[in-house]
Amino acid sequence: MSEPFLITSEMDNIGIITLNRASKRNSLDEAAIAEIDDYFSNVPSHIRVILMTAEGDHFCAGLDLKEHHDKERSAVDFLRVCQGWHRAFDKIQHGGIPVIACLQGAVVGGGLELASAAHVRIADTSTFFALPEGTRGIFTGGGATVRTAKIISASRMVELMLTGRVLNAQEGERLGLAHYVCNTEDNPKTAYDLGLELARKIATNAVLSNYAIVSSINRIADMASTEGLFAEGLMAAVVQTGGDVQERLSEFVNKKAHKVRPKS
Incomplete structure (x- = not known):
């Protein structure tokens, strides 16, 4: 039996979820999306804030392209996959509980779609953002045209997808993909430490x-x-x-x- 994609824990009234597929750069397959959907459909009533973290060097490298290749999905099959991503990420964005994403390494493709559903995004200096779908011969399907484009503008999203350009943490912050950048001279905290600090503060709100x-x-x-x-x-x-x-x-x-x- 494979290990779960999400490891969940709690710290008082803060829920902590950790993406747990570091060997595959936390890429998202159908089972991973189902676990995300299940967690955000059944958040315990005492949880006031959720902290989203990731094992390994990368937050999330996006769609599991090997699964997509191996399954040779039809258009209808993949439409249903996209709708599953939309449902899961809608529950993150509109579930009524603040979600803080702690980012590192790759926040790419579907990983950027996942991060875009969070309400506060904290990057460390290793973080990089990209939408490489154009170079892969595919198109975004997890909500980027709605969520990510709203953050950075549709025009900027078009340019990133056409060129495959990679943004570093500071460039991402300037565009709004990150609200904070950590591990810097001005902000020496880790993304997790700042995320936990903000989570505790937000949890005291009404x-x-x-x-x-x-x-x-x-x-x-x-x-x-x-x-x-x-x-x-x-x-x-x-x-x-x-x-x-x-x-x-x-x-x-x-x-x-x-x-x-x-x-x-």
Whole structure:
């Protein structure tokens, strides 16, 4: 029996999932996608934040091309595979729980599609990003045209796919593929350490507020302005009449809450 693709653990109210196929650069086959779908369909109720990490030198090198080659899928077969990826990654992005991805090495093709579904992305200096589908004679199928293109723009995605150009961690950060770059002079922490630090901070937010942030903002961005403003107002009305709002506002009114200040 093969080892599971995901290793799962918990640290208080933080769920930790680790991609566990380092020998294949954590490439994604049908079984791996099924495990991701299953985990994000059944997240324990006490988990407030999820940290996504990977074994080995690479986060994820994308679609398992050997499986794809060996199965010789028909167009309908592969459409169903793509729909499975879409379902699994939608549960990451829209599941209501913040997901932080700690990146290293290859974040390529389907690996970039997986990372794009996370809400916070932390890269170390070994991280590189690419969409090599054009050079492989294939096309993205795990949601890049929706998720990744929204991050970097459709025009930039076209250029990356046509040329096969590889972006380093700093270039990826400038385009929004990473929110932080670690192991640098300015930020000497590891991606995992910073990810855990941010996870602990995010876990202290109001649960309903976190849910609204990760579930509604991307959906509202897809709406026309009028519908988006209405949806925003509805979400604000729900969140700002939640159970712990008065307590948190009372701390602010009584000058017990932290102040927002620039970094020194």
